[in-house]
Amino acid sequence: MNLIGSKTIETERLILRSSKMKEQKRLWEILMIPNVNKWYLTSSKKYACNQEHWTWKNQEKFYKLKVEQSDNNDVFVWSVFLKPKYTNSGKEEVIGQVSAQEKGNNIFVRDVGWYMDPNYQGKGYATEAAKAMIKYMFEKVKIEKISSGAVKDNIASCKIFEKLGFDKICEIEEDSPYTFYDGRLIFSKYELTQEKYFNNN
């Protein structure tokens, strides 16, 4: 495995870059939208009802810590920027984040995640970013497997796994791990092995 960190990746409409402080406030704003964080955010549930905890004034320090480590060679997290000609403002905009975090203790097996600004959802941007990240993880970093999943009712996220060639392994009911969502949830678990990735690409 090549621990090369989150190098810049360019696609037709997007640029994926390692996290920098200048876009973090916008990413925090996006994550504070209930439809974005509902099935994504897994910070400690003890803060769920503490509004003060979620203000930028309080969150900024956590984002600073994240950015301090963002260029480490074992960090695989990208801010997703939309090229100017596709944005509403005509300027480059950060529209989300994709990641390929360590899963358990095996650094060769990764868990992938993504979220996008609702203003730019449904345009194929998450699929485009995820596809580029997965290519980077298999071809450059040389991971062995992606083992991940989404809430079964999270149609958009499940579609991304399926469109990118993942195998659906099982469905499993679990307590919600999500900060702002309580109760039981059915998860669809997906896997993509190195062998299957290279057979398909």
Ligand SMILES: CC(C)(COP(=O)(O)OP(=O)(O)OC[C@H]1O[C@@H](n2cnc3c(N)ncnc32)[C@H](O)[C@@H]1OP(=O)(O)O)[C@@H](O)C(=O)NCCC(=O)NCCS
């Ligand atoms: C999941 C998420 C990142 C998808 O972002 P996106 O940029 O809209 O995704 P895409 O445009 O690439 O769409 C992926 C597929 O889902 C479909 N889709 C998008 N939004 C949808 C919705 N609200 N309902 C049903 N399908 C939807 C798209 O049509 C596309 O399928 P298709 O190619 O068959 O048409 C975005 O919905 C999001 O940020 N959700 C909240 C955070 C989250 O759930 N993260 C994942 C946790 S596992």
